Amino acid sequence: MSNNKRDNTANIDALLASVTEEMLGGDFELQFQEQGLRVERILLELVRPDPIQPRRVLPESIHQRFHENRLTPSQALRELVQSAQISARQRGQPFEGLLDLLPDPEDDTEPDQKSKKSPEEILLTDLVNLAITIRDDGQVNPLTVVDVTEGVSKQFRIETGERRYWASWLLRDFIPAYAGDGMIPCITIPQEMASPFRQAKENTARSGLSAVAMARQAALLLLTVHGYELPAYSVNNDFYRQALDLDLRGKREYTTEILSAMGGISKVHFSRFKSLLRLSDEALDLADRYAIDEGKLRHVLRLSPEHHLEMLKQIIAFGLTSNQVKELCEQEFDEDGIEESDNSYRPSRQSLQFAKLFIQASTSSPNEIAQVLLTQENDIEIARARLQATKRLIEQVEDCLK
Numbered sequence: 001m002s003n004n005k006r007d008n009t010a011n012i013d014a015l016l017a018s019v020t021e022e023m024l025g026g027d028f029e030l031q032f033q034e035q036g037l038r039v040e041r042i043l044l045e046l047v048r049p050d051p052i053q054p055r056r057v058l059p060e061s062i063h064q065r066f067h068e069n070r071l072t073p074s075q076a077l078r079e080l081v082q083s084a085q086i087s088a089r090q091r092g093q094p095f096e097g098l099l100d101l102l103p104d105p106e107d108d109t110e111p112d113q114k115s116k117k118s119p120e121e122i123l124l125t126d127l128v129n130l131a132i133t134i135r136d137d138g139q140v141n142p143l144t145v146v147d148v149t150e151g152v153s154k155q156f157r158i159e160t161g162e163r164r165y166w167a168s169w170l171l172r173d174f175i176p177a178y179a180g181d182g183m184i185p186c187i188t189i190p191q192e193m194a195s196p197f198r199q200a201k202e203n204t205a206r207s208g209l210s211a212v213a214m215a216r217q218a219a220l221l222l223l224t225v226h227g228y229e230l231p232a233y234s235v236n237n238d239f240y241r242q243a244l245d246l247d248l249r250g251k252r253e254y255t256t257e258i259l260s261a262m263g264g265i266s267k268v269h270f271s272r273f274k275s276l277l278r279l280s281d282e283a284l285d286l287a288d289r290y291a292i293d294e295g296k297l298r299h300v301l302r303l304s305p306e307h308h309l310e311m312l313k314q315i316i317a318f319g320l321t322s323n324q325v326k327e328l329c330e331q332e333f334d335e336d337g338i339e340e341s342d343n344s345y346r347p348s349r350q351s352l353q354f355a356k357l358f359i360q361a362s363t364s365s366p367n368e369i370a371q372v373l374l375t376q377e378n379d380i381e382i383a384r385a386r387l388q389a390t391k392r393l394i395e396q397v398e399d400c401l402k
Contacts, residue, residue: 276301
C-alpha cells in the first residue's frame with residue numbers, strides 16, 4: 001500500500017456500522033441525543049468548514065484562498081458580495097444593501113423580462129434569505145461539527161451545515177441591526193466518529209448538489225474505503241482524481257453503503273459521476289459554478305481536455321440540450337456533412353462548432369448570451385468588443401456566401 005494510504009479496514013467497518021439508515025434520516029438532533037451527543041452553542045470563530053467538502057458553497061477561487069488562510073470569513077463573503085454586485089450592475093439591476101436582494105412584493109415585472117442572475121447573485125440571495133430566516137426564527141437545525149481540538153486551542157470542523165455557517169457570518173457582519181451573541185448551535189462529534197458517509201447522505205438529501213460535487217463525493221467515498229487518508233487541508237482536483245484508478249469492484253463489501261450514501265443511485269450512475277473528474281480544472285470549475293448536469297458533461301469528456309472549457313462556455317452561452325452537446329462532441333471532421341472540393345481541406349473544429357451553433361441560434365435567449373458574455377469577460381467594454389468582432393465575422397461570412 002502506498003504512503004498516502006492506511007490499512008484501516010477495521011476502522012471503516014466500525015464507521016459504516018455506526019452510520020445506520022436510521023441515523024442518516026429523520027430527526028438528527030434526537031438521534032444524536034440517543035447516542036449521548038447534545039446540542040451546544042459554540043463561538044462562531046472556533047468553527048471552520050471542511051476543506052474537502054464536495055459541495056462548494058463559495059466559488060472555487062474564494063474557497064481555495066479561504067482554506068489557505070489568505071481570507072478571513074468576512075473577507076471571503078465580501079469578495080462574494082462584490083462579485084455579485086458587479087454582475088448585477090452589468091445586467092442593469094444593481095443593488096447596494098444585501099436586503100435589496102430579498103423579493104419585492106410590489107415588483108410586478110415578469111420573470112422572463114429580467115436578465116438572468118449570475119451564479120454569484122443566486123448564491124448570495126440564497127444565503128441572505130437563510131440569514132434572515134435564522135434571524136427571525138432562530139436556527140432550527142444545528143450544525144454537526146467534529147471536535148478537532150489540539151492542545152488548548154479549541155477548533156471544530158463542520159461535517160454538515162456549511163451553508164448555515166456562512167449565513168450566520170453574513171448575518172453577523174453584513175446584515176443591519178444584528179443582535180446575536182456570535183454563537184452557533186452545534187452537535188459535536190468526537191473525531192473518531194467523523195463520517196464522510198453521514199456527510200454524503202446529507203449532501204445528496206438536499207437540493208442543489210451539482211454533478212461536479214457528486215463526482216467529488218463519489219471520489220471521497222471511494223478513497224475512504226480504499227484506505228486513503230483524508231486530509232484536513234485544502235486540496236486541488238488531483239486529490240479527487242486519485243479515485244479514477246479505484247472502483248466499486250475492489251471493495252464490493254462497501255458497494256451498498258456507498259450507493260446509499262450517494263442517494264441510492266445505480267452503479268452505472270456512480271461511474272458516470274466519478275468519470276467527470278477527467279474534465280479539465282477550468283471546465284470543472286465552470287460546470288460546478290453553473291450546475292451543468294451530468295447528462296451534458298458526459299459528452300464533453302469525448303473531447304480532448306484543451307477543448308473542455310470552450311465547450312462548457314458554449315453550453316452556457318447557448319443553453320444547449322444534452323442532444324445538442326452530444327452532436328457537437330461526436331462531430332468529427334469526416335462526419336460534418338460538408339462536401340469538400342479539395343480533399344486536403346479540413347475545417348477547424350471551432351469553425352464547425354460555430355456554424356452548428358449559428359444554425360441553432362433561434363433557440364437561444366439574447367439576455368442569457370449577454371449575461372454569459374459579461375460573466376466570462378467580467379468587463380462590459382471587452383464584452384462589447386467581442387460582440388463587434390463577431391458581427392464583423394458574420395459580415396465576412398455573408399460576403400463569402402454571395
